[in-house]
Amino acid sequence: MRLPFRLDARDPGSRARAATLSTAHGPVSTPVFMAVGTRATVTGLDPSDLAALGAPVVLGNTYHLMLRPGPEAFSRVGGIHRFMGYSGPVLTDSGGYQIFSLAGDRSLTEEGALFRSYVDGRRQLLSPERSIEIQTAIGSDIMMVLDECIDSTSTEAATRAAMERTHRWALRSLAARRDPAQALFAIVQGGIVPELRRESAAFLTEHPFDGFAIGGLAVGDTRAAREDVTRASAELLPEDRPRYLMGVGTPPDLLQAILAGVDMFDCVLPTHLAWQGTAFTSTGRVKVTRGSCATADMALDAACTCPTCPRFSRAYLHHLFKCSEPLGPRLLSLHNLHHYFSLMREARQAILEGRFAAYARAKLDAIDRHEHSGRRLGPAPSLSELG
């Protein structure tokens, strides 16, 4: 049984679409931004906070969760939902990206990745089969195949080799899945080489995956290359299954990808920037640690209805960050996630009303204007700086 996926609307002026995924833990309306909850927690937030924000999906990470608390912790209580006290949909990444990040500290063979646990120093093998076994224990609603991630600046030969291994691993993952109630997505690779991306999409879409992700971006590529690859890859993926752009990105990145027909997103940016004191607002980014916020008895964003803006001033948030008080990052995380979720809700509404192309253009222009006028705030950190 394939993950039920219903197309609710197509935007007449772009490739954007609105859809509904029906997971074992409830429906998910797309376009959707998934909150990153790497270690079975969205840093600093409680499942009741996520419910209050209307967070549609939480994203866990197989690599981190296999090391701590370990798959047995999930088996014991019947999965991540009971473990973390969260009843909504969960997607687990396979750990491919984390293995890529380990670089010299792991050996990669056709079998899988061998590395030492940062928890107890023991040798661990993460193979496609082991990743599925762990994700089965975690009990996520959507599992990802283990892929071989590679730097966007690699040679074409190396990029092809990683892509071909990703394909073999995808088929091994499919064969290893036991319970079809847990959906399984494949990951299109091929770096920034259009021909390889085409080949990857063609190969993977021949097999009965529940959805397809576009992987290997935001790892050293430029924004232009990322947009080109996203556009070209999304076109190659079937209309009747969800498309997920992994690890990307800023609000403009998301709008561009929705224009290209992408449905699902995740990124550490809103929560990671929150911990650094930066808020997304309707008039550009605000760094609350700046001196100018010390006396600013105004909301972060007067137009915002998040749990933070109507109750706390920039001056108070500035104070909390200056004192390293954990309430500061918590309030900014709530705000930034609300900002992302609101953007997705607005986008969906615009698609349903057939006006997404115009909406996205106006929104992109406004963000561009604010980022330009706000340049004195300094450049935003790049995704690669954020890890």
Place this chain on the structure above:
Amino acid sequence: MRLPFRLDARDPGSRARAATLSTAHGPVSTPVFMAVGTRATVTGLDPSDLAALGAPVVLGNTYHLMLRPGPEAFSRVGGIHRFMGYSGPVLTDSGGYQIFSLAGDRSLTEEGALFRSYVDGRRQLLSPERSIEIQTAIGSDIMMVLDECIDSTSTEAATRAAMERTHRWALRSLAARRDPAQALFAIVQGGIVPELRRESAAFLTEHPFDGFAIGGLAVGDTRAAREDVTRASAELLPEDRPRYLMGVGTPPDLLQAILAGVDMFDCVLPTHLAWQGTAFTSTGRVKVTRGSCATADMALDAACTCPTCPRFSRAYLHHLFKCSEPLGPRLLSLHNLHHYFSLMREARQAILEGRFAAYARAKLDAIDRHEHSGRRLGPAPSLSELG
């Protein structure tokens, strides 16, 4: 106009009493435990969390708040309630204890304490008048006089000198107060010397303070000495005004002090231990970082109705602490404060029903039994270790 204080009941079997303080930001039922919010935040908690817990009073600190955000930040918005988004009663400590803790880094004269700001290195004078001026800007419902705190192991001569200066400073504080809507409490000093405590209480109660605190305890004294001084000091204080034991303590400390007639308490213990991974439960303390919690799919305290216990297992809390995830200390802070607030609510109910002496005895026995049977968990940290 003195702070309205109504005695609701006296326990027939002890000196315990239940009362109601009517502050400018609402009534406070005693016995009361006040949550420590040193820097205009109870670490990691939101004012809405405090409301959900039924936190009766938040305690700010004049020394810390004068340095950051500074009194102007409060003047600008009309006080701490608006600044931190909290509408309940606030008490501010004067900074006397912090000056004591600075030890060699400040010079103390009859005028006040001179020290350098840890924020910008500038010289600051904290005098009785300046403390009141700052507390006026903060807009707390209850202000404390600046006192000279001294180590319990000091000589009698030094203890007497500090006590006499505390008396002179108390009168200067009273003279400096501008708005009687902000209540002002004096602080009884005199170390662990019964005669000095008597002299201090006799002197201070001659003046129109709204309440009286017992200060200078939990600074190197033994538990027995602390209990003796508390008992003796509480007896010397007028029936018709609130009695506040500063910076103390564990649940047994609180029960003993209530038996002695104390009404108000504050202590960093429940929140500080929460950040270290220790929870108070109805069956003794639980250190969630211990290996035994890793597989414990049970609540911290099955009998507890706090926001944490019904939703999260010890195993999940263990996981959060092992990952240094801030949700861990947050969930334990909610639990520990709930534990303290529940103890105070139970104590009040027992007093109202005239059965507090029996209640306290049973409770003290039970805690003693649990701490004894739980000895393998290691000793609880002392208050002085916790700062």
